[in-house]
Amino acid sequence: MATPERTQELLKGLHDAVVEFEEEKTVELSKAAVEEGVDAYDAIMKGLAWGMETVGGLYARHEYFVPELLLCADSLYAGLEVLRPQLKKSDAAKTEKKIILGVVEGDIHDIGKNLVKVMFDAAGWEVLDLGNDVQIDRFAQEQQRTGASVVGLSALMTTSMLAMPRIIKMVKSQNPKVAVMVGGAPITREIATSYGADGYADNAGEAVAEADRILKTVRDS
Amino acid sequence: MTSQDSVIHQDRVEALLKGEKVDQVPLFHFIIGFCARNVGYSVADMYRDPEKSFMAQLWTFEQYGVDGGPDYGYASYGGWEFGGEIKFPSSEWQQAPSHVGFPVNSEEDLARLKTPDVRTAGSLPLAMEFSRLQDKFNKPISVVLGGNFSIAGNICPVGTLCRWMLKRPEAAHRLLRIATDHLVEVVQYWADSFGAERVIPNLWEPVAANNIISPRQFEQFALPYIKEANERMLAMGIKHILYHICGEQNMNLPHWAKIPMGDPGLVTFGHEVDLNTAINYFGDSCLILGNVEPSIIQNGTHQQVYDLCRQCIDKAKHAPRGFMLMSGCEIPPMSPPYNVYMMKKAIDDFGHYS
Numbered sequence: 001m002a003t004p005e006r007t008q009e010l011l012k013g014l015h016d017a018v019v020e021f022e023e024e025k026t027v028e029l030s031k032a033a034v035e036e037g038v039d040a041y042d043a044i045m046k047g048l049a050w051g052m053e054t055v056g057g058l059y060a061r062h063e064y065f066v067p068e069l070l071l072c073a074d075s076l077y078a079g080l081e082v083l084r085p086q087l088k089k090s091d092a093a094k095t096e097k098k099i100i101l102g103v104v105e106g107d108i109h110d111i112g113k114n115l116v117k118v119m120f121d122a123a124g125w126e127v128l129d130l131g132n133d134v135q136i137d138r139f140a141q142e143q144q145r146t147g148a149s150v151v152g153l154s155a156l157m158t159t160s161m162l163a164m165p166r167i168i169k170m171v172k173s174q175n176p177k178v179a180v181m182v183g184g185a186p187i188t189r190e191i192a193t194s195y196g197a198d199g200y201a202d203n204a205g206e207a208v209a210e211a212d213r214i215l216k217t218v219r220d221s
Numbered sequence: 222m223t224s225q226d227s228v229i230h231q232d233r234v235e236a237l238l239k240g241e242k243v244d245q246v247p248l249f250h251f252i253i254g255f256c257a258r259n260v261g262y263s264v265a266d267m268y269r270d271p272e273k274s275f276m277a278q279l280w281t282f283e284q285y286g287v288d289g290g291p292d293y294g295y296a297s298y299g300g301w302e303f304g305g306e307i308k309f310p311s312s313e314w315q316q317a318p319s320h321v322g323f324p325v326n327s328e329e330d331l332a333r334l335k336t337p338d339v340r341t342a343g344s345l346p347l348a349m350e351f352s353r354l355q356d357k358f359n360k361p362i363s364v365v366l367g368g369n370f371s372i373a374g375n376i377c378p379v380g381t382l383c384r385w386m387l388k389r390p391e392a393a394h395r396l397l398r399i400a401t402d403h404l405v406e407v408v409q410y411w412a413d414s415f416g417a418e419r420v421i422p423n424l425w426e427p428v429a430a431n432n433i434i435s436p437r438q439f440e441q442f443a444l445p446y447i448k449e450a451n452e453r454m455l456a457m458g459i460k461h462i463l464y465h466i467c468g469e470q471n472m473n474l475p476h477w478a479k480i481p482m483g484d485p486g487l488v489t490f491g492h493e494v495d496l497n498t499a500i501n502y503f504g505d506s507c508l509i510l511g512n513v514e515p516s517i518i519q520n521g522t523h524q525q526v527y528d529l530c531r532q533c534i535d536k537a538k539h540a541p542r543g544f545m546l547m548s549g550c551e552i553p554p555m556s557p558p559y560n561v562y563m564m565k566k567a568i569d570d571f572g573h574y575s
Binding site for chain 1: 254472553
């Protein structure tokens with residue numbers, strides 16, 4: 001069993017390895033955490049997720065760009081692969097927030113959506129990633145099947161963004177208590193509102209906080 | 222509009238390229254999908270049938286008083302040409318051809334990659350057929366390609382290129398070398414076919430935007446290749462290069478300003494770049510084109526579009542080498558026609574030179 005000091009050292013090490021996109025080191029430290037009896041949930045949330053939180057800040061300050069984010073995400077997922085199987089059932093149940101993500105029909109540009117997925121994964125959400133060029137009726141179908149509380153839509157193209165209001169209408173008419181958020185280069189908060197979305201994120205770093213906010217708003221409404 | 226009017230429209234662009242005065246700000250469009258809707262064709266027709274594409278643009282340009290174009294090309298250029306697969310637009314939500322599979326997904330694929338035969342690769346036979354129509358109708362000869370970095374980002378997934386830049390820079394450089402040589406070979410083919418002085422390469426660079434890479438990464442992986450390619454094009458006798466500096470590229474502008482574009486060059490900007498900033502960097506050497514926000518043209522009111530056009534004209538009308546009003550990227554196919562007309566109306570109302 002790791003001492004409190006050793007536990008802190010491992011958590012800080014996991015944080016740093018994610019921030020510095022050292023994938024092998026992340027795996028080594030994740031294995032060490034498991035072997036030394038560090039709680040897997042803590043290793044994820046107080047190590048890996050903390051790292052991605054720092055990465056999000058670096059991205060917002062234009063110190064990191066997409067290449068760095070992708071490599072940080074590779075490190076995160078490598079660590080999660082080691083740690084997730086070690087989660088206790090009670091910890092796994094803590095993941096009660098579920099989001100469906102996808103790039104709307106007609107659009108194949110998925111880098112933004114993938115970065116958003118990383119942020120939700122890091123924050124402990126259960127993510128159902130539908131990929132890109134997702135047919136418009138599939139979002140409502142998958143929401144009904146999975147009971148996800150939030151649906152996130154992404155588009156890079158001005159033409160494909162026009163699919164968003166129709167998708168939002170489908171999801172909302174099925175269940176008004178589902179929160180829908182949108183994002184992508186041509187989208188603004190004003191456009192999001194006009195489309196009937198509950199929320200909008202300008203970048204991946206803001207997406208999780210926005211999802212938490214709109215989830216509460218929609219549930220309280 | 223009469224055929225005489227058509228000559229006047231083309232003359233405005235030619236006059237600016239010669240450094241002569243014009244009577245009003247010219248209107249320059251990249252508007253392929255909208256033209257399909259305008260004349261009753263499918264968007265896919267515009268990419269797989271050069272004659273339909275050319276005529277649809279010609280007719281629409283006449284209707285909307287456009288001075289530049291027509292052009293053939295799309296942002297995903299490079300994947301098909303190097304052996305990947307694309308699909309043509311088939312639904313109302315699709316704007317242009319898009320990737321189905323990339324020719325390079327690994328370093329092993331990259332090791333086997335060779336520059337393709339420019340006479341037969343991917344969309345190039347269609348583009349050449351289109352340029353023969355430009356020649357037949359005495360229009361400017363353009364060849365629309367991605368910039369070097371965007372071609373590389375279409376040969377392999379952008380995410381792969383991003384990872385290679387940091388972890389396997391030699392692989393990224395090899396890919397960029399191949400993309401650069403290919404780009405120059407294509408332009409040489411056009412120069413050999415029509416005469417270098419008549420060809421204006423029309424190069425689009427969305428992947429190098431700061432939404433994706435840092436200015437430092439631009440300096441290391443985009444700048445040297447773009448600069449080299451432009452120097453080689455100008456050395457073969459090309460007079461003017463049009464570069465669409467697409468998306469959020471404010472942090473890259475000091476690097477772009479080091480790249481020769483011809484005399485004058487033509488630089489077009491996304492709405493993210495203020496036209497005063499663009500003039501500061503490029504005004505002495507290039508025509509400035511831009512930059513009405515496409516999503517406003519599609520989703521905004523006609524008054525919003527009109528106001529944005531006026532702002533662009535007011536800022537850039539007196540750019541030292543000239544200015545052409547254009548959208549910040551391709552005009553979306555589903556844009557309301559009256560919004561598109563606002564660009565001409567704004568020029569009629571505010572774009573005249575006394």
